[in-house]
Amino acid sequence: MTRSRTELKKMLGHFKAVVRSAGVKMTPQRLEIYRETARTDDHPALETIYRNVRAKMPGVSLDTVYRTLDLFRELGLVSTLRPLPDRARFDANTTPHHHYICTRCGLTRDFTDPKLDSLKVPSAARALGCIESAHVEVRGLCTACANDKNTKPTDRTRSRRTKPKLKRRD
Amino acid sequence: MTRSRTELKKMLGHFKAVVRSAGVKMTPQRLEIYRETARTDDHPALETIYRNVRAKMPGVSLDTVYRTLDLFRELGLVSTLRPLPDRARFDANTTPHHHYICTRCGLTRDFTDPKLDSLKVPSAARALGCIESAHVEVRGLCTACANDKNTKPTDRTRSRRTKPKLKRRD
DNA sequence: TCTTAATTAAGAATCTTTCTTATTTGAAGA
DNA sequence: TCTTCAAATAAGAAAGATTCTTAATTAAGA
Numbered sequence: 449m450t451r452s453r454t455e456l457k458k459m460l461g462h463f464k465a466v467v468r469s470a471g472v473k474m475t476p477q478r479l480e481i482y483r484e485t486a487r488t489d490d491h492p493a494l495e496t497i498y499r500n501v502r503a504k505m506p507g508v509s510l511d512t513v514y515r516t517l518d519l520f521r522e523l524g525l526v527s528t529l530r531p532l533p534d535r536a537r538f539d540a541n542t543t544p545h546h547h548y549i550c551t552r553c554g555l556t557r558d559f560t561d562p563k564l565d566s567l568k569v570p571s572a573a574r575a576l577g578c579i580e581s582a583h584v585e586v587r588g589l590c591t592a593c594a595n596d597k598n599t600k601p602t603d604r605t606r607s608r609r610t611k612p613k614l615k616r617r618d
Numbered sequence: 619m620t621r622s623r624t625e626l627k628k629m630l631g632h633f634k635a636v637v638r639s640a641g642v643k644m645t646p647q648r649l650e651i652y653r654e655t656a657r658t659d660d661h662p663a664l665e666t667i668y669r670n671v672r673a674k675m676p677g678v679s680l681d682t683v684y685r686t687l688d689l690f691r692e693l694g695l696v697s698t699l700r701p702l703p704d705r706a707r708f709d710a711n712t713t714p715h716h717h718y719i720c721t722r723c724g725l726t727r728d729f730t731d732p733k734l735d736s737l738k739v740p741s742a743a744r745a746l747g748c749i750e751s752a753h754v755e756v757r758g759l760c761t762a763c764a765n766d767k768n769t770k771p772t773d774r775t776r777s778r779r780t781k782p783k784l785k786r787r788d
Numbered sequence: 789t790c791t792t793a794a795t796t797a798a799g800a801a802t803c804t805t806t807c808t809t810a811t812t813t814g815a816a817g818a
Numbered sequence: 819t820c821t822t823c824a825a826a827t828a829a830g831a832a833a834g835a836t837t838c839t840t841a842a843t844t845a846a847g848a
Contacts, residue, residue, distance in 0.1 A: 486710040491726040529707045537699045540656040548746045556661040561740035570731035576718045577760035590747035
């Protein structure tokens with residue numbers, strides 16, 4: 449679903465303000481990658497973004513798209529439907545429950561709550577198709593990560609790319 | 619968190635019943651992979667399961683773990699924290715909203731609902747760490763997939779591995 | 789026990805993600 | 819506007835994750 453012209457303009461304005469105040473450079477690549485990500489509400493996969501950006505800017509490298517989307521995520525400009533990077537995780541608990549996920553180390557814990565279990569799926573969702581399951585996903589910084597800056601990431605074999613520190617202003 | 623012996627025994631019973639009624643073979647590899655997945659509620663990544671299974675059965679191949687967990691998912695014995703296979707998807711909408719995800723084609727749609735937006739995070743979740751966000755994830759078969767058995771998967775470049783059809787009994 | 793289709797191991801192939809290096813460039817200050 | 823330089827980029831290599839191919843093994847029904 450394509451976003452309206454006015455909505456897109458508003459988002460682009462916000463994008464530019466965030467980039468400026470974060471003290472990172474505004475490049476044509478970043479502008480185009482943001483524009484493409486914001487163009488629709490389809491939640492495009494990275495490969496789709498890459499393909500569409502290249503149609504306009506043939507020289508853009510795949511690595512730039514990875515780096516840029518990761519930067520956008522740090523700046524809060526985009527979110528990902530799962531913590532990136534992470535792998536699929538498996539859950540043998542087939543009873544209704546919900547998840548708490550640490551955005552830093554990937555720790556994933558079940559929690560239950562009677563009120564949430566009987567959660568009503570609104571008609572806006574039911575209109576999209578049949579419902580198989582509904583659960584709440586809570587994200588945050590787990591206690592261990594909050595306490596210890598050096599906690600080892602859980603269940604993650606690959607280390608994060610080293611990035612230059614963001615110079616935050618104001 | 620290790621599951622209690624009684625709970626594990628109950629889950630193993632369920633596992634065996636499902637395998638039998640689905641008409642698929644019970645193999646030592648499957649039993650061990652299930653046992654390992656059900657042993658804790660840590661939501662292990664595939665690589666963790668593989669490592670632990672190999673400690674007991676050194677010959678098991680990585681491919682078998684992939685195939686087996688995918689089978690378990692089809693049988694409803696395990697769920698994954700994201701539809702498998704899929705890639706990270708990006709979302710430039712930074713306002714509160716929720717997601718509907720089609721388990722077949724990966725279609726991902728936003729929906730909003732005032733009641734869900736003001737969703738209270740229960741203390742069971744708050745005990746695990748600080749809260750950055752909370753949203754509802756609804757899964758099901760989207761209208762297009764329900765209508766058309768040949769809908770093309772959205773935004774997925776790789777085709778699923780061809781699998782033998784499950785012979786369902788009863 | 790015998791038979792056979794399902795399942796597996798092994799390794800190759802493919803795809804995804806990250807890293808290294810050399811080059812280019814945005815933007816702040818002269 | 820010009821200069822400067824840290825930040826950002828392209829290109830390709832490397833590493834890692836996932837799937838496929840093939841041949842051998844095996845679970846489970848006859």
